[in-house]
Amino acid sequence: MIRLQNVCLNYDGGPNILDNIDLALDEGSFHFLTGPSGAGKTSLLKLIFLAHRPSAGQLDLFGQNVTKLTRAQLAMMRRQIGVVFQDFRLIDHLSVYQNVTLPLRIAGKREAAYRDNVIELLRWVGLGHQMDTKPETLSGGEKQRAAIARA
Secondary structure, X not given: OEEEEEEEEOOOOOOOOEEEEEEEEOXXXXXXXXXXXXXXXXXXXXXXXXXXXXXXXXXXXXXXXXXXOOHHHHHHHHOOOOOOOOOOOOOXXXXXXXXXXXXXXXXXXXXXXXXXXXXXXXXXXOOHHHOOOOHHHOOHHHHHHHHHHHO
């Protein structure tokens, strides 16, 4: 569940980019966010995946008011959120497998605990045969699937 109540966002005390946003998204639901350039779509998404904190209002994720969390608690919460960026943000010198497992390694997970699951996931998204491939050789669709697997 994602809930925003009277959420505002501004940068460095400037004018509000988002002003009194109320939004509730149920777990498992599917939504589109559309609007003209400059309408605040990216800013709203950055709030939801915790790249920004609201300037005012309340943001609840996973049943927690994240506006009250410490930096350390926010960092832990971010680990529960997967994001696929428009440019995919794959690291060129790492293989597909290494890109997908990077968040797990950063979190201190042991490879033995996730290797089989990641290999199965790569097969599921159609990249099992390319897990040792570098991103520069992948098509746009393959890069997108690698980013989805990483998320």
